[in-house]
Amino acid sequence: MRHDHLLSAGQLTREDIEAVLDRAAELDADPGAVGDRYADTLLALCFFEPSTRTKMSFDTAMKRLGGATVDMGTVESSSVKKGESLADTVRVIEGYADGIVLRHPSEGAAKLASQFVDVPVVNAGDGAGQHPSQTLLDLYTMRERAGLDDLTVGIMGDLKYGRTVHSLAEALTNFDARMHFVSPESLRLPRSVQFDLHDAGARLREHTDLDEVLGELDVLYVTRIQRERFPDENEYQKVAGEYQIDAETLDAARDDLTVMHPLPRVDEIAPDVDDTEYAAYFAQAHNGVPVRMALLDALLGGDDAGDGAVAADGGDA
Amino acid sequence: MSDPERELRVSKIRNGTVIDHITAGQALNVLAILGIDGDEGVGVSIGMNVPSDKLGTKDVVKVEDRELSQGEVDVLSLLAPEATVNIVREFEVVDKKRVERPERVVGLLTCPNHNCITNQDEPVESAFGVVDDGVRCEFCGEIVREDIGDHLAVH
Ligand SMILES: [Zn+2]
Numbered sequence: 001m002r003h004d005h006l007l008s009a010g011q012l013t014r015e016d017i018e019a020v021l022d023r024a025a026e027l028d029a030d031p032g033a034v035g036d037r038y039a040d041t042l043l044a045l046c047f048f049e050p051s052t053r054t055k056m057s058f059d060t061a062m063k064r065l066g067g068a069t070v071d072m073g074t075v076e077s078s079s080v081k082k083g084e085s086l087a088d089t090v091r092v093i094e095g096y097a098d099g100i101v102l103r104h105p106s107e108g109a110a111k112l113a114s115q116f117v118d119v120p121v122v123n124a125g126d127g128a129g130q131h132p133s134q135t136l137l138d139l140y141t142m143r144e145r146a147g148l149d150d151l152t153v154g155i156m157g158d159l160k161y162g163r164t165v166h167s168l169a170e171a172l173t174n175f176d177a178r179m180h181f182v183s184p185e186s187l188r189l190p191r192s193v194q195f196d197l198h199d200a201g202a203r204l205r206e207h208t209d210l211d212e213v214l215g216e217l218d219v220l221y222v223t224r225i226q227r228e229r230f231p232d233e234n235e236y237q238k239v240a241g242e243y244q245i246d247a248e249t250l251d252a253a254r255d256d257l258t259v260m261h262p263l264p265r266v267d268e269i270a271p272d273v274d275d276t277e278y279a280a281y282f283a284q285a286h287n288g289v290p291v292r293m294a295l296l297d298a299l300l301g302g303d304d305a306g307d308g309a310v311a312a313d314g315g316d317a
Numbered sequence: 318m319s320d321p322e323r324e325l326r327v328s329k330i331r332n333g334t335v336i337d338h339i340t341a342g343q344a345l346n347v348l349a350i351l352g353i354d355g356d357e358g359v360g361v362s363i364g365m366n367v368p369s370d371k372l373g374t375k376d377v378v379k380v381e382d383r384e385l386s387q388g389e390v391d392v393l394s395l396l397a398p399e400a401t402v403n404i405v406r407e408f409e410v411v412d413k414k415r416v417e418r419p420e421r422v423v424g425l426l427t428c429p430n431h432n433c434i435t436n437q438d439e440p441v442e443s444a445f446g447v448v449d450d451g452v453r454c455e456f457c458g459e460i461v462r463e464d465i466g467d468h469l470a471v472h
Contacts, residue, residue: 085438085439085440086434086437086439087439087440087441104434105432106432106433106434106436106437107430107432107433107434107456107457107458107459108433108434108435108454108455108456108457108458109434111434111455111456112434112435112439112441112456115441126434127432127457128432129457129458191460192453192457192458192459192460193458195448195453195460196458
């Protein structure tokens, strides 16, 4: 990758994505492939919002690369609670670590952080904005299951606040994908995301009913509709049930449909889907580690990694 | 400015700037952009909803003893793409500029997305890129098309 930071999926070209996914496949097959290149590398995990999975996944990825992590801890126990700005926090942490993984409740937080530090910043979720490393593992999973070209992808749930959705949709514009967005009217894709998708020439349609498209889909990407987004419980109850799937729902799907979910799920995918051939969400979560290893390798490795190592003979060096 | 009706509404100035052909209703926002609120002691005349051949109606702002920088002229374009800026010295128009849309505007607008990091007390100025028919926050991606004047940062 030719970037210093990974802030949004919009900055990723098809070449970037393929390089990371290829490298992830290599590292998945042979985690020792990087040797001891990261023995002295320290990655800071700055999570201003709780996220056990994403944090553990980066933590594991860095340690599997032979490096180490430092963890800011919870916001409650840090100086942030005392009103320190994000800009100050990351400038201090830059002095400790070689890279920063940032999760923050405000949109644009990672972009701001990147303006104050010289070490690479990875956006691990900024409010309702972006979550590009999740997108890379989503694409890795899709590629394993269905390939990435000539795909018909349905994305369902909270499309308005769903940062994984925003990143995924933008990344898919690099491929020959038809996108169907399924959501309640009140949780439609924000116009800023629509703007980028149209700008990239994406083929997309919006629906309120999964039945309209289920039979056409290669991939169905489900996200959670959050109860707290609705001012009143009745409104939530009215829509929530419409966007839940179970094994019976999927009778109308193609046999080779792949069902994905960024997890954690609550009740939008019934447990009886888990045992079907459709379910890819646990494999998807597992893929987080090799994909984040490859991403960190590209961002932290400098000139002797990234493109070079990926494009060359497979990284046995 | 030979139309007698216009002469009545907005009198001539000796030195300063006349901003003409402002989109009707935007005159006060134009003053806000220029940071003029009347406390400076400079003479300001405002014509609102003045008949115009070109726009139907338009606003006109005259500011005495003040010439606009090119930067100020650029940001005007966001509110009033048709505006013309006349620099007046000794009652004569010595320079006439058309506004031009800038590529980005920094520190001038507040992002309407309350959850945007630029609204969280961080040491950064807001920054918007200028897109086809509006502006776009460089941090959160929010697009502002209508009513850009409502998002002017307080001077
Ligand atoms: Zn913003």
